[in-house]
Amino acid sequence: MKSTKAQAARWLSRLIHKEKIDMKDEKIHDETFLFTVEGFCEQKPVFFICRDEEGLQFGYHSFKEIDPSRPAPSKVKRHLIEWEMLESGSREERQEKILNTLVSTIRSRKKQYRTCQYCSLKFPPEQRFNQKTCQNCAPSRSHAVH
Numbered sequence: 047m048k049s050t051k052a053q054a055a056r057w058l059s060r061l062i063h064k065e066k067i068d069m070k071d072e073k074i075h076d077e078t079f080l081f082t083v084e085g086f087c088e089q090k091p092v093f094f095i096c097r098d099e100e101g102l103q104f105g106y107h108s109f110k111e112i113d114p115s116r117p118a119p120s121k122v123k124r125h126l127i128e129w130e131m132l133e134s135g136s137r138e139e140r141q142e143k144i145l146n147t148l149v150s151t152i153r154s155r156k157k158q159y160r161t162c163q164y165c166s167l168k169f170p171p172e173q174r175f176n177q178k179t180c181q182n183c184a185p186s187r188s189h190a191v192h
């Protein structure tokens with residue numbers, strides 16, 4: 047399995063080549079590109095880069111329910127690179143800036159994950175019952191009325 051940074055770099059260079067996301071496009075409003083991290087945990091973390099009027103927004107998808115087929119994810123924004131900042135650099139500098147921001151978004155999100163003491167799977171905070179237990183394994187779950 048390739049490192050997350052290598053995965054991200056490959057995805058990003060294709061995206062810049064195809065969609066030119068490193069440049070502002072007056073016709074484009076709120077265009078979102080999704081990046082899925084492979085090999086980190088059971089339910090693969092999803093990150094996004096959104097091109098809007100301000101610049102490029104970076105963030106991740108948050109699923110409240112462990113079963114991802116049920117709800118729509120909520121988008122959590124973490125970083126913004128403004129167009130002014132981005133377009134002042136060369137093509138290589140732009141690509142590097144975008145990659146570094148994406149990778150740091152992924153790193154800080156990964157740090158939020160904890161392994162459940164019962165099922166040994168990794169979960170983000172919104173899917174945990176407490177620091178050590180996921181929602182699936184939470185003791186109160188068997189008594190919960192649905």
Ligand SMILES: [Zn+2]
Nearest residue numbers: 162165180183
């Ligand atoms: Zn568990």
